[in-house]
Amino acid sequence: MRKVFSVVLLICMVALLFPLPTPAHATTPTYVEGYFDYIVTSMDTRPADGNTFIYATEYEVWRGDFCGTANAVFMVIVFSSGFWYVWLRSYFSGTVDGKCGTMVIQLVDKGTYLDEDKEEFFWYGRWVIINGTGELTNIHGRGIWWGPGWEGPGAEIPGTRTDIFYEGEIHFD
Numbered sequence: 001m002r003k004v005f006s007v008v009l010l011i012c013m014v015a016l017l018f019p020l021p022t023p024a025h026a027t028t029p030t031y032v033e034g035y036f037d038y039i040v041t042s043m044d045t046r047p048a049d050g051n052t053f054i055y056a057t058e059y060e061v062w063r064g065d066f067c068g069t070a071n072a073v074f075m076v077i078v079f080s081s082g083f084w085y086v087w088l089r090s091y092f093s094g095t096v097d098g099k100c101g102t103m104v105i106q107l108v109d110k111g112t113y114l115d116e117d118k119e120e121f122f123w124y125g126r127w128v129i130i131n132g133t134g135e136l137t138n139i140h141g142r143g144i145w146w147g148p149g150w151e152g153p154g155a156e157i158p159g160t161r162t163d164i165f166y167e168g169e170i171h172f173d
Contacts, residue, residue, distance in 0.1 A: 028171065031167070033165070035064060036164050037162040038059065039060075041058055056074055084112065097170065106128055109124055109145070124144070
């Protein structure tokens with residue numbers, strides 16, 4: 001009898017450790033694409049050990065499936081090797097897939113010169129939606145972005161760039 005009780009107890013413990021799967025309720029992903037333009041509105045440059053750190057803000061106008069405006073803060077590191085890295089957080093307000101609200105989009109990427117004379121610069125990287133409010137409260141998404149770069153520390157402020165393209169997928173939970 002004791003052996004049967006031990007077996008039943010063991011089966012109950014194993015059943016508790018392996019709960020039944022629960023269905024997920026995420027919506028089907030929707031493909032999004034478009035572009036944004038930006039104007040660098042402020043900038044602080046600090047050299048350190050042969051590298052340059054740039055802290056800046058920008059104003060953005062988004063078009064396409066993300067339609068609205070944003071203010072962004074970002075940091076660019078220009079390494080002595082010529083490699084550029086950027087971290088940008090964009091605070092977007094507008095509509096996405098017909099829904100109105102705000103969302104925070106984080107973009108990370110690299111930058112590179114397209115020519116040896118260092119006259120043509122190109123950004124490329126990834127974006128992810130951090131959170132949203134209003135009708136965008138449950139939005140999730142990620143994708144890629146790319147486009148012509150800004151001239152860097154010696155550029156005029158404000159510096160304007162157009163046609164930074166984005167594409168990816170979003171869904172609402």
